[in-house]
Amino acid sequence: MTNPLIIVENIVKKYHRGAEELTVLNSLNFTVYEGEFVALMGPSGSGKTTLLNLIAGIDRPNSGYIFVGKDEISALSEDKLAEWRSRHIGFIFQTYNLIPVLTAFENVELPLLLTPLGKSERRKHVEIALSIVGLADRMSHYPRQLSGGQEQRVAIARAIVTDPTLLMADEPTGDLDAKSAEEVLILLERLNSEFKKTIIIVTHDPKAAARASRLVRLEKGILKEDIPTESLDSARFAEAASVFVEARPK
Amino acid sequence: MAIPLKYNVRNLFVRKITTGLTVLGIGLVVAVFLSVMSLSEGLARVFKASGSTRNVLVLRQNSQSEVQSGISRNQVPLILTLPGIEKNIDGNPLASSELVVMLNLKKIDGGASNVTLRGISEKSPLLRPQFKLIEGRMFSPGLSEVIVSRSISERFKNCRLGDTIHFGVYKWKVVGIFDAGGTAPDSEIWTDVEGAMNSFKRPSYSSVLVRTTDKASRDQFIAALAGDPRLALEGKVERVYYDEQTSTAAPIKFFGIFIGVIMAIGAGFGAMNTMYAAVSTRTKEIAMLRVLGFSRLAILTSFIVEALCLALLGGLLGCLLGILTVELALSGVTGTTNFTTFSEVVFAFRLTPKILLTGIILSLFIGLFGGILPATQAAFTKIILALRQIE
Numbered sequence: 087m088t089n090p091l092i093i094v095e096n097i098v099k100k101y102h103r104g105a106e107e108l109t110v111l112n113s114l115n116f117t118v119y120e121g122e123f124v125a126l127m128g129p130s131g132s133g134k135t136t137l138l139n140l141i142a143g144i145d146r147p148n149s150g151y152i153f154v155g156k157d158e159i160s161a162l163s164e165d166k167l168a169e170w171r172s173r174h175i176g177f178i179f180q181t182y183n184l185i186p187v188l189t190a191f192e193n194v195e196l197p198l199l200l201t202p203l204g205k206s207e208r209r210k211h212v213e214i215a216l217s218i219v220g221l222a223d224r225m226s227h228y229p230r231q232l233s234g235g236q237e238q239r240v241a242i243a244r245a246i247v248t249d250p251t252l253l254m255a256d257e258p259t260g261d262l263d264a265k266s267a268e269e270v271l272i273l274l275e276r277l278n279s280e281f282k283k284t285i286i287i288v289t290h291d292p293k294a295a296a297r298a299s300r301l302v303r304l305e306k307g308i309l310k311e312d313i314p315t316e317s318l319d320s321a322r323f324a325e326a327a328s329v330f331v332e333a334r335p336k
Numbered sequence: 337m338a339i340p341l342k343y344n345v346r347n348l349f350v351r352k353i354t355t356g357l358t359v360l361g362i363g364l365v366v367a368v369f370l371s372v373m374s375l376s377e378g379l380a381r382v383f384k385a386s387g388s389t390r391n392v393l394v395l396r397q398n399s400q401s402e403v404q405s406g407i408s409r410n411q412v413p414l415i416l417t418l419p420g421i422e423k424n425i426d427g428n429p430l431a432s433s434e435l436v437v438m439l440n441l442k443k444i445d446g447g448a449s450n451v452t453l454r455g456i457s458e459k460s461p462l463l464r465p466q467f468k469l470i471e472g473r474m475f476s477p478g479l480s481e482v483i484v485s486r487s488i489s490e491r492f493k494n495c496r497l498g499d500t501i502h503f504g505v506y507k508w509k510v511v512g513i514f515d516a517g518g519t520a521p522d523s524e525i526w527t528d529v530e531g532a533m534n535s536f537k538r539p540s541y542s543s544v545l546v547r548t549t550d551k552a553s554r555d556q557f558i559a560a561l562a563g564d565p566r567l568a569l570e571g572k573v574e575r576v577y578y579d580e581q582t583s584t585a586a587p588i589k590f591f592g593i594f595i596g597v598i599m600a601i602g603a604g605f606g607a608m609n610t611m612y613a614a615v616s617t618r619t620k621e622i623a624m625l626r627v628l629g630f631s632r633l634a635i636l637t638s639f640i641v642e643a644l645c646l647a648l649l650g651g652l653l654g655c656l657l658g659i660l661t662v663e664l665a666l667s668g669v670t671g672t673t674n675f676t677t678f679s680e681v682v683f684a685f686r687l688t689p690k691i692l693l694t695g696i697i698l699s700l701f702i703g704l705f706g707g708i709l710p711a712t713q714a715a716f717t718k719i720i721l722a723l724r725q726i727e
Contacts, residue, residue, distance in 0.1 A: 142627070164632075165632075168626065168631050168632075170629075172630075173629075175627075177627050177628075179723070181620075183623075183624040188346070192342070197628045197629065244628075
């Protein structure tokens with residue numbers, strides 16, 4: 087077994103909605119090992135996006151500990167956390183979140199502006215990232231000149247350009263047609279197998295989940311099921327995934 | 337490293353109409369401000385450029401201007417014996433006894449205004465080195481002849497070379513046109529002092545202008561004058577006298593700054609509105625930038641820079657409009673009333689680089705005022721809430 091990369095210990099996360107207090111994650115424990123490709127599934131409100139945001143250092147827990155590598159990110163201040171994110175996290179959003187007034191190249195370059203790299207080195211990194219996602223010929227295109235699938239691939243290039251420790255994706259195929267979704271999933275799988283990136287995705291899509299090496303199901307803030315996909319034959323996987331899909335709100 | 341400037345500049349051009357209107361608003365404010373300031377500057381320039389620091393203007397004690405002053409004929413020899421006065425080559429003191437009378441003359445473009453008629457002695461031009469006769473000849477004493485400044489001859493009826501100026505029962509023939517290099521005599525008509533005193537039945541002069549050799553002798557002369565109880569006169573450095581006349585420009589300058597500030601606040605709210613709109617449509621983008629690791633300070637700076645760019649565009653437009661207004665609509669000389677002497681003062685609107693810079697600085701203040709609150713809001717965007725926002 088490889089080393090644990092993420093250790094989540096007794097995490098509690100509560101939100102306030104008016105006077106009401108909502109416990110989204112309730113004493114959750116969770117470990118991710120180096121090189122894993124984890125799919126977080128579960129019904130809406132189960133806390134999967136919250137867990138993703140906590141591990142990505144976008145949100146902070148009410149109590150408990152989160153370690154990523156050697157860093158206890160649950161103890162970092164807001165500013166330190168921002169700096170930590172820039173070095174360790176590549177985040178992929180459902181709605182791509184590219185900046186419309188910047189070209190594909192400039193969008194991918196953004197995270198590198200937070201590094202000490204010089205202009206020519208940044209250019210090299212951006213070119214490599216865009217060629218990995220197959221868009222080397224679209225560098226000077228603006229987001230509005232790209233298809234949804236291409237936009238998401240630019241967003242993936244932006245997420246990997248700093249060579250982060252972790253790739254986090256929140257419903258990366260949620261806004262895409264079947265073909266583009268397939269391309270994005272193949273790309274993520276390649277980043278995991280070929281480039282040894284540890285990936286955590288939140289998804290409702292069983293096809294997306296099937297690419298993962300591990301399925302984790304959350305329900306009402308509690309970890310319900312944790313299955314390594316290699317232990318499942320295709321029939322069992324279909325069954326397991328369908329359970330997850332049924333849980334998806336109509 | 338900061339969020340790149342192109343991000344802000346391009347975003348300004350994405351919202352063409354909003355940006356355009358805000359820029360226009362700021363531009364108009366800056367243009368009006370520049371026009372009023374250039375008026376005030378032009379006016380101040382006339383008086384500032386006037387007068388030498390070595391000339392002393394002798395007036396009756398507590399007279400605010402030459403019009404209110406009076407110096408009797410028998411006081412003049414006493415003045416000329418005081419120490420400090422520079423001597424001519426022929427050994428005579430460099431001093432000129434003068435009479436100032438207000439004439440109400442008709443303007444070429446309608447209306448009438450007071451014009452200073454100055455009776456001068458033959459030494460007057462020597463005391464005013466900027467004086468230059470540009471057309472015709474000098475008046476001959478005793479012949480009811482005058483010379484007229486170029487700007488007065490261009491703006492008042494019957495003041496061109498060869499014309500005859502009528503005022504009441506008086507008539508003067510214009511025999512020369514002069515230029516005083518933008519100083520106070522550019523708003524005057526000159527004739528010989530004895531003739532003028534005869535015509536107007538004035539028993540005394542208005543003032544005596546004296547040239548002193550240097551600063552020490554000047555102060556010596558002023559002190560001697562003040563210390564002579566027989567005279568009850570005072571000496572003012574000519575430059576200081578004209579600086580005091582600049583008080584005409586002071587209320588205009590105050591007015592300019594006052595409306596500038598009021599309008600700038602209005603334009604600032606316009607810019608604020610634009611920037612709030614910019615921040616709210618880009619909330620998700622801001623949240624994404626924060627996720628990438630850009631600090632709050634980077635976001636704050638970015639949006640303040642965007643507001644400053646917006647305002648700078650307005651400032652540049654304002655300068656352009658200001659230059660066009662002053663050059664085209666307000667070009668040439670114009671006049672106003674000196675509120676100390678109630679005479680016509682000729683001046684030109686002056687849009688100096690310093691005033692243009694003030695306009696740019698005003699626009700940047702508008703930008704800062706309009707940008708700081710929206711930028712703060714942007715910097716404190718709640719990442720999680722913003723990411724959930726449906727677009």
